[in-house]
Amino acid sequence: MKFQILGGLFLASMAVSAFAVDPSVFTWKTGGFEVNMLVETRSAGRPSILLGVSPERLAEYFPDGTYQSEVNTFLIRGGGHTVVVDTGFGGAIFENMRQLGVRPEDVDAVLLTHMHGDHIGGLQKDGKSLFPRAKVYLAKQERDYWVDTAANAGARAALAPYGSKVETFLPGAIGGGAPEILPGIRAAAAFGHTPGHTVFLLESNGEKLLIWGDLMHVQGIQFPLPDTSVSYDTDPVAAAAARKQILDYAVRNKVPVAGMHLAYPALGMVEAAGAGYRFVPAK
């Protein structure tokens, strides 16, 4: 089935692919960092995950009843490190890295925005670490919630092979006080989607990039109507507040943003538009 999606691309398949999709890599430079956005899966999303949107409004924003849904991960090289931000399902990420000449053992840091399955699925297989030399960094609130409070078996299994190589941090405010996790990479709080949901701010030679994890899932409606949350949000009200705070930061400071569920190239600028925002994809 063919259908038009937001970016003007055409998809021939509605199936979620376990393998690299085309186009599957977008490359960007932030000062001395080379950033590769890696598409893990691309499929037709269901707008029914949106909370509090009337059928009339859904029909207005999604006339064909669907949107381009992606799961993305990011590879960052620079500052003496090879870093992966989120690991997708553990599928196409490894093929995409191979195409870029990067082996799993080259990665020395895995940063997690949060612990949902589409972000931690590439950490381990059969109890073995898939990034054998990497340390894993995540917010303490996130680890505590999924590993201790929710006692989530998938979250425990994801971190288990890394043992003492798991490092937690306390994310700070986006505008100031966000701790530097690795040289040029800061961790800022965007709690709500999950209790420790974190966005990472890269800075090098005066240039910035904000990798915002799951601040947004359905860009066709969440840029213009940023109050709209989704059923995956642990706390939909807090998620909306974090979304607006981070969007406002990106606009005021003209910082490019990138997201795990934005459509290819999944990186671009945010502009104010009416009561909400508009996304201008990078080229």
Ligand SMILES: [Zn+2]
């Ligand atoms: Zn996600």
